[in-house]
Amino acid sequence: xxxxxxxxxxxxxxxxxxxxxxxxxxxxxxxxxxxxxxxxxxxxxxxxxxxxxxxxxxxxxxxxxxxxxxxxxxxxxxxxxxxxxxxxxxxxxxxxxxxxxxxxxxxxxxxxxxxxxxxxxxxxxxxxxxxxxxxxxxxxxxxxxxxxxxxxxxxxxxxxxxxxxxxxxxxxxxxxxxxxxxxxxxxxxxxxxxxxxxxxxxxxxxxxxxxxxxxxxxxxxxxxxxxxxxxxxxxxxxxxxxxxxxxxxxxxxxxxxxxxxxxxxxxxxxxxxxxxxxxxxxxxxxxxxxxxxxxxxxxxxxxxxxxxxxxxxxxxxxxxxxxxxxxxxxxxxxxxxxxxxxxxxxxxxxxxxxxxxxxxxxxxxxxxxxxxxxxxxxxxxxxxxxxxxxxxxxxxxxxxxxxxxxxxxxxxxxxxxxxxxxxxxxxxxxxxxxxxxxxxxxxxxxxxxxxxxxxxxxxxxxxxxxx
Amino acid sequence: xxxxxxxxxxxxxxxxxxxxxxxxxxxxxxxxxxxxxxxxxxxxxxxxxxxxxxxxxxxxxxxxxxxxxxxxxxxxxxxxxxxxxxxxxxxxxxxxxxxxxxxxxxxxxxxxxxxxxxxxxxxxxxxxxxxxxxxxxxxxxxxxxxxxxxxxxxxxxxxxxxxxxxxxxxxxxxxxxxxxxxxxxxxxxxxxxxxxxxxxxxxxxxxxxxxxxxxxxxxxxxxxxxxxxxxxxxxxxxxxxxxxxxxxxxxxxxxxxxxxxxxxxxxxxxxxxxxxxxxxxxxxxxxxxxxxxxxxxxxxxxxxxxxxxxxxxxxxxxxxxxxxxxxxxxxxxxxxxxxxxxxxxxxxxxxxxxxxxxxxxxxxxxxxxxxxxxxxxxxxxxxxxxxxxxxxxxxxxxxxxxxxxxxxxxxxxxxxxx
Numbered sequence: 095x096x097x098x099x100x101x102x103x104x105x106x107x108x109x110x111x112x113x114x115x116x117x118x119x120x121x122x123x124x125x126x127x128x129x130x131x132x133x134x135x136x137x138x139x140x141x142x143x144x145x146x147x148x149x150x151x152x153x154x155x156x157x158x159x160x161x162x163x164x165x166x167x168x169x170x171x172x173x174x175x176x177x178x179x180x181x182x183x184x185x186x187x188x189x190x191x192x193x194x195x196x197x198x199x200x201x202x203x204x205x206x207x208x209x210x211x212x213x214x215x216x217x218x219x220x221x222x223x224x225x226x227x228x229x230x231x232x233x234x235x236x237x238x239x240x241x242x243x244x245x246x247x248x249x250x251x252x253x254x255x256x257x258x259x260x261x262x263x264x265x266x267x268x269x270x271x272x273x274x275x276x277x278x279x280x281x282x283x284x285x286x287x288x289x290x291x292x293x294x295x296x297x298x299x300x301x302x303x304x305x306x307x308x309x310x311x312x313x314x315x316x317x318x319x320x321x322x323x324x325x326x327x328x329x330x331x332x333x334x335x336x337x338x339x340x341x342x343x344x345x346x347x348x349x350x351x352x353x354x355x356x357x358x359x360x361x362x363x364x365x366x367x368x369x370x371x372x373x374x375x376x377x378x379x380x381x382x383x384x385x386x387x388x389x390x391x392x393x394x395x396x397x398x399x400x401x402x403x404x405x406x407x408x409x410x411x412x413x414x415x416x417x418x419x420x421x422x423x424x425x426x427x428x429x430x431x432x433x434x435x436x437x438x439x440x441x442x443x444x445x446x447x448x449x450x451x452x453x454x455x456x457x458x459x460x461x462x463x464x465x466x467x468x469x470x471x472x473x474x475x476x477x478x479x480x481x482x483x484x485x486x487x488x489x490x491x492x493x494x495x496x497x498x499x500x501x502x503x504x505x506x507x508x509x510x511x512x513x514x515x516x517x518x519x520x521x522x523x524x525x526x527x528x529x530x531x532x533x534x535x536x537x538x539x540x541x542x543x544x545x546x547x548x549x550x551x552x553x554x555x556x557x558x559x560x561x
Numbered sequence: 562x563x564x565x566x567x568x569x570x571x572x573x574x575x576x577x578x579x580x581x582x583x584x585x586x587x588x589x590x591x592x593x594x595x596x597x598x599x600x601x602x603x604x605x606x607x608x609x610x611x612x613x614x615x616x617x618x619x620x621x622x623x624x625x626x627x628x629x630x631x632x633x634x635x636x637x638x639x640x641x642x643x644x645x646x647x648x649x650x651x652x653x654x655x656x657x658x659x660x661x662x663x664x665x666x667x668x669x670x671x672x673x674x675x676x677x678x679x680x681x682x683x684x685x686x687x688x689x690x691x692x693x694x695x696x697x698x699x700x701x702x703x704x705x706x707x708x709x710x711x712x713x714x715x716x717x718x719x720x721x722x723x724x725x726x727x728x729x730x731x732x733x734x735x736x737x738x739x740x741x742x743x744x745x746x747x748x749x750x751x752x753x754x755x756x757x758x759x760x761x762x763x764x765x766x767x768x769x770x771x772x773x774x775x776x777x778x779x780x781x782x783x784x785x786x787x788x789x790x791x792x793x794x795x796x797x798x799x800x801x802x803x804x805x806x807x808x809x810x811x812x813x814x815x816x817x818x819x820x821x822x823x824x825x826x827x828x829x830x831x832x833x834x835x836x837x838x839x840x841x842x843x844x845x846x847x848x849x850x851x852x853x854x855x856x857x858x859x860x861x862x863x864x865x866x867x868x869x870x871x872x873x874x875x876x877x878x879x880x881x882x883x884x885x886x887x888x889x890x891x892x893x894x895x896x897x898x899x900x901x902x903x904x905x906x907x908x909x910x911x912x913x914x915x916x917x918x919x920x921x922x923x924x925x926x927x928x929x930x931x932x933x934x935x936x937x938x939x940x941x942x943x944x945x946x947x948x949x950x951x952x953x954x955x956x957x958x959x960x961x962x963x964x965x966x967x968x969x970x971x972x973x974x975x976x977x978x979x
Contacts, residue, residue: 202845202846202847203846203847203848203849203851203852204847204848204849205849233845233846234845237844237845289653293653408961408964409964409967409969411967412967426878426880426881427877427878428877428878428957429650429651429652429683429876429877430651430652430653430877431651431652431653431654432651432653432654435651436960437957438957438960438961439957440961444964459847460842460843460847463842463844464842464888467884467887467888467937470937470938471881471884471937473938474937474938474939474940475940477938478940479961479965525937525938526936526937526938527884527887527888527890527891527935527936527937528887528890528891529891530891554846554852557852558852558853
């Protein structure tokens with residue numbers, strides 16, 4: 095249902111989109127959709143942290159056909175054909191969502207031939223899709239699942255000014271990458287500011303400076319504007335031709351149909367950004383770099399969805415809030431380079447206090463296994479400086495805010511009626527260092543159970559050593 | 562280093578810490594314990610006769626400062642066993658690096674203490690979070706050089722460097738084959754022993770050619786004499802097996818760093834009493850050497866009797882030691898053992914018996930926490946190094962305070978001069 099609503103929302107977009115059919119062909123799925131049993135269940139006797147403003151203690155969550163049917167205080171309904179799961183002493187949260195992962199594209203273990211995250215052959219490669227690099231057998235996916243991560247955005251690296259398309263996936267085992275796509279999620283595009291592109295291309299023809307970075311990005315969007323205009327003109331011509339065909343007769347023939355312009359995969363991705371369909375995810379550390387990029391976005395009339403890493407977001411939290419840009423960052427990483435010198439642990443909390451959308455991301459196969467701990471540290475830093483932030487608000491850094499960042503907030507990210515059954519049951523308060531997921535549900539199907547050994551990825555078969 | 566706080570002002574003074582919810586002593590956490598620090602060391606721990614007089618306390622005929630520790634937990638200052646504080650400011654800026662000597666793979670004579678920078682902003686950023694000391698290590702080559710034990714307080718190398726040579730660092734994988742590394746290492750120790758026995762002949766130029774220069778061979782003598790441990794970085798179980806064999810052959814003291822698969826050799830490591838520095842967040846294959854990494858590695862090692870040290874294996878966020886220890890706790894290590902693994906155990910592994918513990922006679926490095934020291938919701942409310950209260954100020958707290966209200970910078974224009 096939500097998928098349809100989304101489609102309607104897009105159709106109502108004032109900016110015409112001439113690539114619908116072409117895009118759909120690129121997204122065809124060869125792998126058959128697996129049949130997934132989603133028996134109804136009722137989680138009971140737990141503290142339910144909805145990330146939507148309410149904590150039910152004790153509370154219940156009732157999931158039917160994979161979707162949240164009811165949530166509330168007390169023991170919940172006595173429903174037939176519903177299995178009751180006693181989550182005594184546990185805490186239920188929405189599934190965690192990581193806006194910045196390279197699982198599958200820089201898989202574990204680190205192997206040279208598996209480094210598929212940066213198409214570092216040219217500084218501007220919007221036409222590549224990270225989906226085409228993703229290796230579903232990366233053991234990291236299941237490790238992340240064991241940490242409560244039910245969805246994530248896979249991104250190309252930051253070597254390039256425009257690194258290509260990201261992809262939003264649900265954390266379920268599949269044979270191919272395409273089948274991992276999160277149904278209903280929009281396309282995303284990775285871009286980068288600052289040190290990385292100029293370092294990678296400084297002796298490969300440039301850019302070698304920050305000003306070179308901006309020129310490269312502006313030129314790309316200029317070309318995309320022209321490309322989009324050409325295709326929109328073609329769409330108009332084709333519609334006009336179709337009308338002529340409809341009322342044509344021998345005396346007044348419709349004439350030849352218009353010839354489509356050449357397709358360009360790079361420019362098509364950028365056209366998606368220009369029309370607001372694809373969500374820009376921009377790697378940027380310094381406050382002034384983010385402001386420069388926002389200026390570029392204004393120039394070309396698109397909105398940045400999220401600045402990633404954004405260690406200096408706290409310095410411009412008013413601007414980011416006003417522009418509705420989310421801040422995807424770590425709790426405390428800093429110092430690995432000079433553009434990461436001014437990172438402070440209060441960054442997320444200050445963004446939150448300013449009314450912005452704070453997001454804890456991992457950018458790490460280790461960090462993604464305990465995102466809850468990262469949020470907890472950032473929350474403590476905020477409280478230590480005197481900011482009053484509720485657990486519910488901080489939980490949104492892991493759930494509702496990343497869901498918004500990825501354009502899937504109507505589908506997931508909170509425990510609310512009608513949303514997907516993306517749920518984690520923790521054995522301790524999720525902000526305790528002791529907390530581990532006991533059960534993890536993705537779209538209402540149980541995908542992780544701490545008491546049952548995880549089958550692991552193919553890669554680990556016959557390699558892992560038991561006790 | 563923020564220099565305006567005068568540590569010297571505390572010399573010859575004493576302080577009483579009273580009423581803490583818990584004091585982490587070598588015997589475990591205790592409540593109802595008073596701690597007295599005098600002249601930079603712990604002078605009393607336990608049921609101590611103290612008379613409170615206003616803001617001060619009378620103890621043993623002296624007038625001491627009095628710290629109300631109610632609602633607080635006291636631990637020894639945390640010790641990062643394996644970082645590069647003071648040697649590495651920005652990873653991607655070589656001008657800020659001093660950890661890697663470069664050139665010849667044998668650099669036994671290199672002492673990182675000689676390039677340690679007590680003014681690095683990394684120092685304060687860790688200390689304000691309760692990390693009071695670190696073993697700071699060289700990197701690169703096969704024998705990287707000598708690690709130093711530094712306290713994260715002091716304006717000069719003389720003040721900050723507690724012990725300039727607490728370990729000799731060895732890193733496998735400097736050659737394409739681990740077998741070659743072991744062979745090179747064996748040749749080196751043989752030559753160091755030969756040199757020690759044949760110094761006069763060596764000085765006359767009457768010996769065969771040796772595999773390292775004079776200074777490097779000289780620097781290896783404390784290793785041969787078991788005064789200084791070799792710190793060897795290995796993760797893979799077969800490498801640990803080879804390391805144990807090497808240790809039996811040469812009789813050197815060892816500290817194992819990494820040890821992702823060390824749980825498979827727990828019994829042998831316990832028998833040899835080889836401390837293992839682990840990262841409890843290494844679960845599953847980060848590298849092909851860590852395929853059998855487990856969350857409960859520290860718990861399994863500890864249960865077998867291995868001295869377990871927990872490290873972040875990092876420099877800029879050594880302040881996350883508590884989180885790392887907390888993850889070992891989550892995976893089954895006793896809470897007390899987890900605290901010990903970031904305090905006393907690293908001090909013991911590197912031979913500093915008067916650091917990392919709240920015990921009479923030990924140097925008074927201590928932290929007051931507003932809750933369980935391993936919990937993420939807790940923070941340090943006071944940090945003392947060598948008996949001195951240190952300011953909870955770092956470059957990051959200054960940035961925080963500058964941007965507490967926007968626009969931060971640019972600041973308003975100056976008022977006109979008078």
